[in-house]
Amino acid sequence: xxxxxxxxxxxxxxxxxxxxxxxxxxxxxxxxxxxxxxxxxxxxxxxxxxxxxxxxxxxxxxxxxxxxxxxxxxxxxxxxxxxxxxxxxxxxxxxxxxxxxxxxxxxxxxxxxxxxxxxxxxxxxxxxx
Amino acid sequence: xxxxxxxxxxxxxxxxxxxxxxxxxxxxxxxxxxxxxxxxxxxxxxxxxxxxxxxxxxxxxxxxxxxxxxxxxxxxxxxxxxxxxxxxxxxxxxxxxxxxxxxxxxxxxxxxxxxxxxxxxxxxxxxxx
Numbered sequence: 001x002x003x004x005x006x007x008x009x010x011x012x013x014x015x016x017x018x019x020x021x022x023x024x025x026x027x028x029x030x031x032x033x034x035x036x037x038x039x040x041x042x043x044x045x046x047x048x049x050x051x052x053x054x055x056x057x058x059x060x061x062x063x064x065x066x067x068x069x070x071x072x073x074x075x076x077x078x079x080x081x082x083x084x085x086x087x088x089x090x091x092x093x094x095x096x097x098x099x100x101x102x103x104x105x106x107x108x109x110x111x112x113x114x115x116x117x118x119x120x121x122x123x124x125x126x127x128x129x
Numbered sequence: 130x131x132x133x134x135x136x137x138x139x140x141x142x143x144x145x146x147x148x149x150x151x152x153x154x155x156x157x158x159x160x161x162x163x164x165x166x167x168x169x170x171x172x173x174x175x176x177x178x179x180x181x182x183x184x185x186x187x188x189x190x191x192x193x194x195x196x197x198x199x200x201x202x203x204x205x206x207x208x209x210x211x212x213x214x215x216x217x218x219x220x221x222x223x224x225x226x227x228x229x230x231x232x233x234x235x236x237x238x239x240x241x242x243x244x245x246x247x248x249x250x251x252x253x254x255x256x257x258x
Binding site: 001002003004005006007009027028032034035036037039057058060062064070072073077079080082083084085086087088089091093106108110112 | 130131132133134135136138156157161163164165166168186187189191193199201202206208209211212213214215216217218220222235237239241
């Protein structure tokens with residue numbers, strides 16, 4: 001068993017294309033050798049966002065703090081503390097902080113996500129030509 | 130994609146042997162057909178506890194509110210908001226609320242846990258004869 005406060009886990013800038021003002025903590029990841037899935041925490045600064053993207057694996061998300069929206073295909077859905085989001089495989093999604101405080105959420109992924117392709121979708125919602 | 134506040138998910142009493150004052154919400158479970166794992170939220174009343182038990186699958190836990198301890202084999206480790214606990218397969222574990230407010234935590238399990246054997250361990254730590 002491992003017990004650790006989330007703030008003790010190092011936070012790293014998310015450098016993926018399309019991300020802005022995002023940091024990630026791998027709360028339960030490689031070091032624990034979790035058999036099936038990993039727990040990450042994202043912290044998005046006011047005005048920041050994750051990439052608008054999709055992939056063939058799911059996310060299970062719990063909003064810990066802050067206010068924002070999740071882009072669900074072409075619509076924006078408001079988010080607040082305590083909201084739970086199931087992002088099914090291949091759902092286009094993006095988390096945006098529209099508030100004045102950091103938005104923090106847990107986002108869990110299966111181990112099978114490792115090395116899988118992620119497709120970033122243009123912000124305008126139209127295809128690049 | 131499904132978005133729902135956690136308080137909108139029905140809470141059910143945990144009736145498993147060894148549990149006291151525990152309710153569970155299946156935040157992401159069967160209805161979503163999550164491909165790999167499920168997200169549950171437990172709420173333990175002051176003085177309440179989950180069973181002291183073990184099983185051959187892992188837990189990934191995040192403490193949302195309250196104060197308590199996690200029994201890790203024969204020792205008790207204090208818990209507070211923001212603590213992350215990785216319970217490895219076959220770790221004997223129990224969550225106890227030692228505070229005056231409800232203790233709430235997320236506890237995720239792999240789909241492969243369904244139907245698996247869970248062994249409840251006597252509270253005294255000695256074998257039943």
